[in-house]
Amino acid sequence: MGLALENLTVIDLTQVMAGPFCCQLLGDLGANVIKVEPIGRGDATREATGNRLPHGESAAFIAVNRNKRSVAINLRTAGGREAFHRLAATADVVVESFRPGVAARLGVDYATLREVNERLVYASISGFGQTGPYAARPGYDLIAQAMSGIMSVTGDPAGSPVKCGVPVADLSAGLLCAVGILSACLSRTITGRGQAVDTSLYDAALAMSVWETAELWTTGRAPDRLGSAHRVNAPYQAFPTRDGHLTIGANNNRLWERLCAVLDRADLLADPRFATNDDRLRNRAALAGELTRTLSTRDTEEWVELLLDAGVPAGPIRDYEQSCADPHTLAREMVVEMDHPVEGRVRALGIPVKLSETAGAVRRAPPQLGEHTDEVLRAAGYSATEIAALREEGAVS
Known part of the structure; x- marks a missing residue:
């Protein structure tokens, strides 16, 4: 045709x-x-x-x-x-x-x-x-x-x-x-x-600006800057590793549990600050600190492989030279x-x-x-x- x-x-x-x-x-x-x-x-x-x-x-x-x-x-x-x-x-x-x-x-x-x-x-x-x-x-x-x-x-x-x-x-x-x-x-x-x-x-x-206006009209407040974080899900952002950075999208409780298992951080599942997505959003900075503490112990590709094997959406942060050769x-x-x-x-x-x-x-x-x-x-x-x-x-x- x-x-x-x-x-x-x-x-x-x-x-x-x-x-x-x-x-x-x-x-x-x-x-x-x-x-x-x-x-x-x-x-x-x-x-x-x-x-x-x-x-x-x-x-x-x-x-x-x-x-x-x-x-x-x-x-x-x-x-x-x-x-x-x-x-x-x-x-x-x-x-x-x-x-x-x-x-x-x-x-x-x-x-x-x-x-x-x-x-x-x-x-x-x-x-x-x-x-x-x-x-x-x-x-x-x-x-x-x-x-x-x-x-x-x-x-x-x-x-x-x-x-x-x-x-x-x-x-x-x-x-x-x-x-x-x-x-x-x-x-x-x-x-x-x-x-x-x-x-x-x-x-x-x-x-x-669909998420941002939704937040405005729901809360009555103009949205703030969040870096790489998401407006309605956590953890859903970039994190440093031992040799670079990766992104993780654990945007529901099932993925959150899998993430904690991969990181061997059962303590996070028991922490009331992170019990639900709303809790994780309210305590986003503390959550990022805890995850970074563990993620910084291994290299990016190692973590990405482990996370993907467990069904957790993840990917490395690459520059354009890397992405265009992928x-x-x-x-x-x-x-x-x-x-x-x-x-x-x-x-x-x-x-x-x-x-x-x-x-x-x-x-x-x-x-x-x-x-x-x-x-x-x-x-x-x-x-x-x-x-x-x-x-x-x-x-x-």
Whole structure:
């Protein structure tokens, strides 16, 4: 069978992280993704400072732009807008990440494009959404984590608020946008009409805060930072060992009893401070101290093996070098290689959604800026002469 989304054409007007990640997910599942970039510089991550591959390509751009073709268009020109409208006329989806109001000024907003294509699904990812008092504010993952509350519950109890190590607002906004797009496409099969999809980093960050808001609305108090501990279960956190750290999830009495047996700590079962999960939560610090006293006597892998053999969920804390080389990671094809026209063979993360009949595939390396301009415009009906005229006008490159 073919790819699940091979009949879906997506125009990617986004840059940096959330939108490109969303469109890459769709591309991985087979969508024909056309990345429309500004002439000259392209996606901002092409020029971003930070890690670069040996021949100068941006690692950040490569991470979230595979399975796409690049078209360089100047939307501030009449020819550029006309070219974009012609592409949108036959597309299924447009995804944009401008600050609210910018798309309208460029003539590529939903109100304009639905006149061109009433079946169009038009998705917007912004910092704070298309409505509300903060809609016009610039939005970044850091700001969304801060304002949503995520940073207030991240870090050690005695320390300062910190952001999550991965950009959870950006990435979850991209994931939720992909869900919204596919939902709108499914609705279109019934109604025949497209619609606008609106999500934001701020909304996405709040949507991830399910335990924290549940605690707020149950207790009437804002949740505190707990380090690696869990809000409703104990022990369920990271602990130091003799040579590193591990995590243990003994989140019910049956697992708690097994944990104590593995640690040879029958005394903890008899301790009234730890009799029930509620007791263990109330005395979380004392519990962690007792467990650490024992866990620090052996190495991580030894404890993990003993705990897993007893049916207690446990795992070592690894860095990314270790996790990306893990046999399970490789067996799940979560590290893949692709041929890049400049860098040669490069590694990337694999496709996290496994479909049994229409599995996704890494079909294209991230494109060079404007690599497919002529190819895409020809498919849209432009002649070679017309493309040359657009290039002369500065509308495309």
